Amino acid sequence: MTALIAVLAVAGLVQPAAAGAAGAVKEDIKDALARIPGLKIVSEGPAPTGYRFFKLTFTQQADYTNPKAGTFEQRLTLLHRDTDAPTVMFTSGYNVSESPNRSEPTQIVNGNQVSMEYRYFAPSRPTAENWAKQLTIWQAAVDEHRIVQAFKSVYHANWLATGGSKGGMTATYFRRFFPNDVNGTIPYVAPNDVIDPLDSYDKFLSKVGNDPGCRDALKAVQRDTLKRRDELGALAEQASKENGFTYKIVGSIDKSLELSTIDSYFAFWQYQTQADCATVPKPGAPAKDLYAWFEKVGALTGYSDQALVGFVPYYYQAAVQLGAPEAYDSYLRDLLRYPGEDVPKTFVPKEIKRPKFDYLAMPDIDFWVRTQAKQMLYVYGGNDPWSAERFAPAKFPWSDNHAYTVPAGNHGSKIAQLPAEQAAEATATVRKWAGLPAQAPDARAFSTQSAPAGFPLFDADLMMIDRPKF
Incomplete structure (x- = not known):
């Protein structure tokens, strides 16, 4: 029996026993996921060495202010490494990538990654559409909150949230509405248009x-x-x-x-x-x-x-x-x-009716980031136009907030591209929030090492490199 378990563990079908649990075998991750209410495993596919990759759906309410509005199935993916490892909650702010790629924070902490498709991006859309009530930053933040809380029943270590561009904005909004859901947030190249008619x-x-x-x-x-x-x-x-x-x-x-x-x-x-x-x-x-x-x-x-x-x-x-x-x-x-x-x-197609512009939404986010945010680490690009208006997180001694700019960086800027000292500092911060030892690897190594099992270490899809200007 012991030999069989060892073979299954090598094959990735059974996780090794947790430290201190002599003779115990971890539950297969599929069985653990099956117990999460509203979660459905669509398929399991090829993954980088040491990981398992799942395509999932999760049942969400169309409108959290109106339970009668029905539900929809939101697409997710999961890169599973170990239930005892840190977990990164990722969203691009658009569709979910169906490739098993790791965001930079996931690489830094060598953790699990749950990726979410933003509501109303097909097919994660309610059948009875109501754009004005259902497609708001608060509704999307509740989606992310429910996902994190559901997966915490399986992944008990520290959680981080991240995303690039609109995903970085989404990660910020999620943290504003649910500040205690994760231990740290790393938004990349996230614009901050506080007052729409006035910009830089x-x-x-x-x-x-x-x-x-x-x-x-x-x-x-x-x-x-x-x-x-x-x-x-x-x-x-x-x-x-x-x-x-x-x-x-x-x-x-x-x-x-x-x-x-x-x-x-x-x-x-x-x-x-x-x-x-x-x-x-x-x-x-x-x-x-x-x-x-x-x-x-x-x-x-x-x-x-x-x-x-x-x-x-x-x-x-x-x-x-x-x-x-x-x-x-x-x-x-x-x-x-x-x-x-x-x-x-x-x-926007003319048949989609638009309410009046909400001039309170972005100032509310900006004020929270400037005065109350904690454990936020922003990365911007020096030549990226979206960096013209950026988030400025609170600088109180207890805030533990950080903001970095990649010299001459564009909209794909990341920690690995920072000057060596700043890259090491940012990497150490991310690892600290993940509950890992302070000794951090050189962040620049992530941009040069080979991808495991033929998969890229950092996916362009995750940063939405092919998105339109706005």
Whole structure:
């Protein structure tokens, strides 16, 4: 029997006995998960060495203020290592990645990871939709709270929460409404649009990077594109016909081209690096070369219905609660056919009714972060436009809050990219919150070590690298 248990343990089917429990065998994780009310195991698939990977659903209420509104099945994934290890609660703020990839905090603590799909991102959506009442930051925070509390019946060690971009915002909102659910929160590149009509993005974008020539080149290629609208529009129309793209939401392919052109300056600094300045086409470049550059930075067909449909819940939230940057387009005004249209509501289908903008939601979050937040660690990128308006966590001696900026970093900035001393400090903080020894590995090692069993250590999906500008 002992030999059989050893074989099963090696195969990952039975967990080794807990320390101090001589002769005991841990319950199989599937059996433990089966006891969580509302949780369903959809499938188990390939995972990195030392882990097991599950696709799950969890029954949530459509509206926590109205039990009669029904329920929906929210998609989750679980990377299970050990019930005694720390657990990281992750969300991108969008769809859940179905790949067994670990966020950076999960790597740092070598822990378990529960990943959540944000409500209203298909298929995690109620059948009887009520966007105004059901798709709010509070409703989503309750989703995350219920998941953490449910999984704590299995994972008893310390918990962390994390996410990148909108996921970083989500992790912050979750902590504001449920400050005691986790032992620490690590939001990455999380924008903080406190008062929507007032922002600092234009000032940031006018000085971003260390090369004024690069900024000028980007503006020049935008003007060249709009002057050659018909030439480039023909290429976009051809690509749209080949791919079946339509433009009912924004109104026309010409409007998509204009909005994509406006956003290309922001998108370049969001996802490219200073070295990519050399790739910016010069005015008059062949149309096919210019079109190909936009395919890398922000496709001129990027606001087709097919590209937008998966992100409509985000644009809706930006239009009613989150806020968004103003368009950086003053130097293009003489060439615009649709001025004032580069705003979130443009990307929300007209049949979805929007309530008045909630001007209290973001100031409430900002005030809590500045005055009451504890154990928060923010990471921003020095060249990332979303860093123009960032969270500033409380600095009281008891707060144990931290904020770091990756020099010249973009929207994929992480702890491993910080200067060595700061990376070590941040890594030690994350490990401390996870209840692990203070001696921390070099965080930069996470960006160089090989992925186990052929799986990436840090997944682009987790940071939503391919998300639209807003």
